[in-house]
Amino acid sequence: MSQCDDIREWLTLYLDDELRGDERVTVESHLAECESCAAVFSRERSFLKTVREGGKLYVAPPELRAKVQQMLRPSRRSRFSWMVAAAAVLLVLLLPVIVWRVVKQGNQPEKGPAGSFALMAAETHLRHVRGQLPLEMESMSPQDISSWFVNKVNFSVKLPNYQESSGQEKLYVLEGARLVNFQNDYAAYVAYQMKERPISLVITSASAVEPTGGEVIAARGLVFHYNAIDGLKVLTWKDRGLTYALVSDLEERGQQSCIVCHEGTKDRDFIEPLKPH
Amino acid sequence: MTTDNDAGFGQAAMEYIDSLYGYALTLTRDATEADDLVQETYVRATGAGNRPDPDSNLKGWLFVIMRNAWLNQLRHKNSGPHFVELDLGEPPGAATQENPHVVYLRKLERQQVRDAIESLPHAYREIVVLRDIEGFTYQEIATVLDCPAGTVMSRLGRAREKLRQRLQPRIRRVDYGLTKEGRS
Numbered sequence: 001m002s003q004c005d006d007i008r009e010w011l012t013l014y015l016d017d018e019l020r021g022d023e024r025v026t027v028e029s030h031l032a033e034c035e036s037c038a039a040v041f042s043r044e045r046s047f048l049k050t051v052r053e054g055g056k057l058y059v060a061p062p063e064l065r066a067k068v069q070q071m072l073r074p075s076r077r078s079r080f081s082w083m084v085a086a087a088a089v090l091l092v093l094l095l096p097v098i099v100w101r102v103v104k105q106g107n108q109p110e111k112g113p114a115g116s117f118a119l120m121a122a123e124t125h126l127r128h129v130r131g132q133l134p135l136e137m138e139s140m141s142p143q144d145i146s147s148w149f150v151n152k153v154n155f156s157v158k159l160p161n162y163q164e165s166s167g168q169e170k171l172y173v174l175e176g177a178r179l180v181n182f183q184n185d186y187a188a189y190v191a192y193q194m195k196e197r198p199i200s201l202v203i204t205s206a207s208a209v210e211p212t213g214g215e216v217i218a219a220r221g222l223v224f225h226y227n228a229i230d231g232l233k234v235l236t237w238k239d240r241g242l243t244y245a246l247v248s249d250l251e252e253r254g255q256q257s258c259i260v261c262h263e264g265t266k267d268r269d270f271i272e273p274l275k276p277h
Numbered sequence: 278m279t280t281d282n283d284a285g286f287g288q289a290a291m292e293y294i295d296s297l298y299g300y301a302l303t304l305t306r307d308a309t310e311a312d313d314l315v316q317e318t319y320v321r322a323t324g325a326g327n328r329p330d331p332d333s334n335l336k337g338w339l340f341v342i343m344r345n346a347w348l349n350q351l352r353h354k355n356s357g358p359h360f361v362e363l364d365l366g367e368p369p370g371a372a373t374q375e376n377p378h379v380v381y382l383r384k385l386e387r388q389q390v391r392d393a394i395e396s397l398p399h400a401y402r403e404i405v406v407l408r409d410i411e412g413f414t415y416q417e418i419a420t421v422l423d424c425p426a427g428t429v430m431s432r433l434g435r436a437r438e439k440l441r442q443r444l445q446p447r448i449r450r451v452d453y454g455l456t457k458e459g460r461s
Contacts, residue, residue, distance in 0.1 A: 018415055064298065064315055068291065146320075
């Protein structure tokens, strides 16, 4: 291969600023001496100049720019993300304890009629289990599911990586998510599995509905409403502007196993005071 | 993450919104989907625990996030990409005192370049945008596309060859009326 052939193979790399030191010097020296290669170089440079000047035409629309700026505003974003994340972490921390307590007390009479959100959550759970309500997105990633809800619901859903970050054995897995109708608006539906049993989490804005009915139990500054609906255990509560409903048919034994797992972790101090007496 | 860090990150990240929007249009070929993809990218970026420093390669990191978000969307969608007429306005700073005829021809040339890029197969279009429009290095492109740098070189070479074939006859026609400087 002649030197011209070598140099012409390098011309693109040179124009892309991918050559360093001696390689650059070699190309530049050759171009200064070889008219033929200099002509090829000139054509290639002209072509790339045309492409590079002509291609960049897009400017983000003002509406998009405003939305992103709002999203990046530090004080509001940090505080809100923290609040929602904290609520979600609390949900995961409390899940085994609360469901265990619901199971223990599942045969006791209700203290009041189940609220509309709890009924909707139970119905949604049953429809999903029957295969009548397929997931719109399937993922085991909390981030992917949280992102999927962006611009689909008028509140922020941010599921935590609690299990991954705690390093303990996985007690549950995420399956995916979908939108469900509630009071002429969308609520967020997230499907989990715990020991091959389905768990549903439904989230909506607290301005849309407040949890009511059932047995009321206060724990750690939150008020939980427990209901037994069609054999399901439904827990609803409100926190930081969102209303949650957690639905499962988990058996008592499974929940006790979960508590054992949690008792062996750093969460023990948090969970201990919440155990049913 | 402190509020000061958030503010610094937000300000730095906003600088790339036009580039991200252009890349989103390249990926989705749909203005509405591009809009959503840009927002999802920023949501993922602000929620990420491993944010790079604003003075490191923040742009490349945002592009990686966007591409992963887009791939994730594709996996969960049945519909293919939609085509849409894009609003090709003047780029920022394009205002000029030049002869209106020359301005018109340059605008026409830009349109033809954009049309030629748009007409490329997806993988070629994407790599041309990353290198020639966004100015990423080969290694940065390899990171965004999650492929070896050698693949970047060979794919870019093929993409430019196709682009040259599609572009040169058109540019020559436009170039006919330009000054000598325009033909350099």
